Amino acid sequence: MRTQAPADARLRMTMCEARDALQAGEVTSETLVELHLERIDAEQPTLKAFTRVFHDRARQEARESDKRRKNNNLKSEFDGVPLTVKECIELAGTEADLGLPSRVGQVSHQDAPVARMLRDAGCVLLGKTNLSQLMIFNESRNPIHGQCVNPYDHGRSPGGSSGGEASAIASFQSMGGIGTDIGGSIRVPAVYCGIYGLLPTLDRIPNRGIVPGIAGQEAIRGQCGPMARSTEDLVALMQLLDPVKAGTYDPKVPPVPAPHPTDVDVKSLKVGVFLDDDVLPASPSVQRAVNEAVDHLKDIGCQVAPFRPPCTREMIFTYLGLLSADGAKSLASQVDFDDLDPALHVLWKMARLPHSVKKVAALGARAVDRDIADLLSGFGEKSVFELWQLVARARTLAKQVFDAWSLHDLDVVIAPPFATPPMPHGMSREFTVGGAFAFHFNFLQWPSGSMPITTVRPGEVRDKAKGKLARVAQECERGGEGLPVGVQIAARPYREDLILAVMQALEERVRETDGYPRLPTP
Numbered sequence: 001m002r003t004q005a006p007a008d009a010r011l012r013m014t015m016c017e018a019r020d021a022l023q024a025g026e027v028t029s030e031t032l033v034e035l036h037l038e039r040i041d042a043e044q045p046t047l048k049a050f051t052r053v054f055h056d057r058a059r060q061e062a063r064e065s066d067k068r069r070k071n072n073n074l075k076s077e078f079d080g081v082p083l084t085v086k087e088c089i090e091l092a093g094t095e096a097d098l099g100l101p102s103r104v105g106q107v108s109h110q111d112a113p114v115a116r117m118l119r120d121a122g123c124v125l126l127g128k129t130n131l132s133q134l135m136i137f138n139e140s141r142n143p144i145h146g147q148c149v150n151p152y153d154h155g156r157s158p159g160g161s162s163g164g165e166a167s168a169i170a171s172f173q174s175m176g177g178i179g180t181d182i183g184g185s186i187r188v189p190a191v192y193c194g195i196y197g198l199l200p201t202l203d204r205i206p207n208r209g210i211v212p213g214i215a216g217q218e219a220i221r222g223q224c225g226p227m228a229r230s231t232e233d234l235v236a237l238m239q240l241l242d243p244v245k246a247g248t249y250d251p252k253v254p255p256v257p258a259p260h261p262t263d264v265d266v267k268s269l270k271v272g273v274f275l276d277d278d279v280l281p282a283s284p285s286v287q288r289a290v291n292e293a294v295d296h297l298k299d300i301g302c303q304v305a306p307f308r309p310p311c312t313r314e315m316i317f318t319y320l321g322l323l324s325a326d327g328a329k330s331l332a333s334q335v336d337f338d339d340l341d342p343a344l345h346v347l348w349k350m351a352r353l354p355h356s357v358k359k360v361a362a363l364g365a366r367a368v369d370r371d372i373a374d375l376l377s378g379f380g381e382k383s384v385f386e387l388w389q390l391v392a393r394a395r396t397l398a399k400q401v402f403d404a405w406s407l408h409d410l411d412v413v414i415a416p417p418f419a420t421p422p423m424p425h426g427m428s429r430e431f432t433v434g435g436a437f438a439f440h441f442n443f444l445q446w447p448s449g450s451m452p453i454t455t456v457r458p459g460e461v462r463d464k465a466k467g468k469l470a471r472v473a474q475e476c477e478r479g480g481e482g483l484p485v486g487v488q489i490a491a492r493p494y495r496e497d498l499i500l501a502v503m504q505a506l507e508e509r510v511r512e513t514d515g516y517p518r519l520p521t522p
Contacts, residue, residue, distance in 0.1 A: 029080030079122030099142020112209025130164025159189030176228035184438025206250030272307025327381025
């Protein structure tokens with residue numbers, strides 16, 4: 001249920017607005033932090049966006065920031081701004097448990113570089129935010145920290161696995177923060193909750209000190225990135241995580257300056273558009289959001305054309321085959337079935353099916369449901385030789401996509417971030433491939449951002465629902481009126497500036513439109 005925004009305008013401020021207010025002496029860091037802590041305490045019982053809150057430390061950091069400001073000794077222009085980070089990001093003296101009982105009590109000894117850089121800039125960390133168990137399904141629920149909910153509709157998911165971060169930012173419990181993304185885990189929660197998120201190029205900002213769900217799985221790697229209530233704030237967070245400095249903390253980060261989005265001439269860009277990933281067409285409301293964004297880009301002067309990436313279907317099932325190649329042994333080594341979130345039960349059982357059983361089941365499903373057949377065929381344990389073959393095929397497919405972009409001379413591509421509006425709780429166990437539009441760019445390891453455009457209108461439910469996936473999608477669409485929907489914008493590696501420039505241009509056009517989602521307060 002959507003309600004009025006918080007009465008205190010200081011809670012509604014974006015990061016950049018807070019920066020300006022602090023510089024003008026209109027507010028203190030201590031006041032901002034106290035307001036946010038009060039809001040967290042009020043909303044945590046309902047939203048469950050947080051896994052831990054640093055009341056005493058945050059207050060102390062705010063007082064120190066105000067003292068630095070008084071002495072004209074600021075660490076950065078964002079000194080004193082309150083932020084949050086996802087549970088999987090290591091902070092000294094706290095756990096990064098991933099919702100796993102087996103990790104409770106495993107305390108980190110130092111901050112992850114991404115958190116250290118925020119603290120080096122004087123930002124105040126309010127707490128850590130909720131996530132899906134093991135970070136591998138599109139909700140944010142686990143047996144330790146409970147069910148995080150969408151501020152727009154408590155019966156719906158905030159997305160996963162960075163749903164706690166998105167829910168906290170959307171409900172004014174945090175001004176912004178850092179999530180992680182291996183299959184849409186920043187971009188889907190961002191658009192589900194009506195905020196903004198960016199998946200940077202792999203290793204563009206440091207991943208060191210971020211606990212992975214599947215340690216050692218390197219074929220498809222996760223990447224951390226910023227989440228906030230405006231594009232301007234995403235730009236600010238990327239600047240605070242400057243790759244030149246980040247390279248001194250994490251050897252995988254190329255210490256190369258990032259181009260700034262203000263240097264991009266948006267009207268000169270060539271934009272490709274795709275709405276069908278050859279597995280599941282996007283919902284009517286999501287397609288409308290993409291088309292509205294396309295119309296805005298055409299008005300700006302962009303050259304826009306339909307684009308169908310090659311091998312999208314094969315990419316999706318190769319992606320799933322790579323992530324399940326250990327036959328769920330990594331999962332089993334970290335959690336007992338009794339402690340496993342119900343959303344993972346189907347994945348657990350499918351990944352552990354004997355190959356002979358899966359082969360027979362896939363053959364039986366082929367005549368009835370092609371999607372289920374392909375999922376069964378590729379999902380599950382593989383020999384080292386089979387894994388290497390699959391990785392080689394994945395790299396070949398990525399080259400084909402790059403060549404297709406070059407052939408069409410594309411600067412960016414715009415697409416759905418997820419096939420449907422926010423799903424009801426519990427639906428993710430049957431709807432993994434709903435996130436296939438987001439998988440696309442994790443598979444490529446390219447940058448991609450997401451943002452809200454509009455809200456679902458009455459009656460925006462697909463007419464036909466042929467096959468199990470379409471029926472689940474139809475169920476997600478029912479009752480979705482008023483929920484946020486948006487777009488995904490992607491570019492080639494190291495061109496986050498193009499993505500952010502396009503997001504900024506779109507935000508300026510859609511933010512004041514009637515359909516634009518207004519952030520709710522529970």
